[in-house]
Amino acid sequence: MQAGIARRLITHPLLAALLRAALGAVFIVASLDKIGSPAAFAQNIANYRLLPYQAIDALAIVLPWLEMVVGVLLLVGWWTRAAVLIVNALLLVFIVAISQAMARGLDISCGCFDTDPAAHKMSRWTLYWDIIWLGWGIWVLAFDRGAWSLEGRLRRNRTESPNRT
């Protein structure tokens, strides 16, 4: 019986909806400074010494907008599975990038929320937070059923439409 209650709590739609919205908000906030300073963000990416320099600017241009778009999709609950798949993939990439930077002893700014090279120097907590957010993303992928979402709302309206025969 206790296992049943625990399972109901863990799989409750509200929890998944809250995590979905929170994850969306995190990505929206993370994208703002990068959208504002593409050149500085390009320098952040370069500091990881992971990519060939020819690819850095393209990533600096597109990635912040991708974060913003998936963040908004998660926040409002539209195309949730697609958005959370992208978010989880991004988080995996960030975890790998941060891990290799730390393993190589690179003393650099994370570039996660801030493009200022003097701000938010990388630490273990940078990595831990990405892992926590990835956990949220996996949770949303597994348990989100469209509760408290725009998509769910529109589908319910269609289902309850009096014109349906």
Next chain:
Amino acid sequence: MTTTGGRGEPWPRVLGQTLVVLAASTVLAAIVNQVRDDGIPWRMPFPPEYQCPSLVAPGTPISVAQALEVFGRDDIAWVDARSPEAFARGHVPGAMNIPYSFIEPVPDEAVQRLRPYETVIVYCNTEGNERSERMAGELTLAGAEGVTYLEGGLLEWLKAGGAFEGERPQTLDPLFNQ
């Protein structure tokens, strides 16, 4: 609470949505990058390690009018960032020549020479004060205090009647091979 969507989505549809999100984000990013003033090229022209370092403490400008007011004070150092040859042809009276080459860092002895002064005014004769602004930023990074660069450079200084010894420049200097 009735829940719909989410787990009911077939995977091919989710894959299609993913591709649409990726494409839409790319298009949006491209449009914004094109219209904004500070857009960057899609392909970095050369490796980042060959770029000038970002100025953590960018140079602070001082207007010609303000510089005229404080000219002659003992607590202010004037620094001519141009080449020794340009300095020898003519310079602001009392200025010290610390050439700035972009490639080599400002020598430490230069920073030490400037320590006794409360304010440092760096000037040059290049477009957009490129040389003096960068030098001011590097001096600040290196620990010098009160460093400014003369906004408008030598030509504006001369136009406003600022003091000068020697041959007056008539045009801007090229950025390199001065």
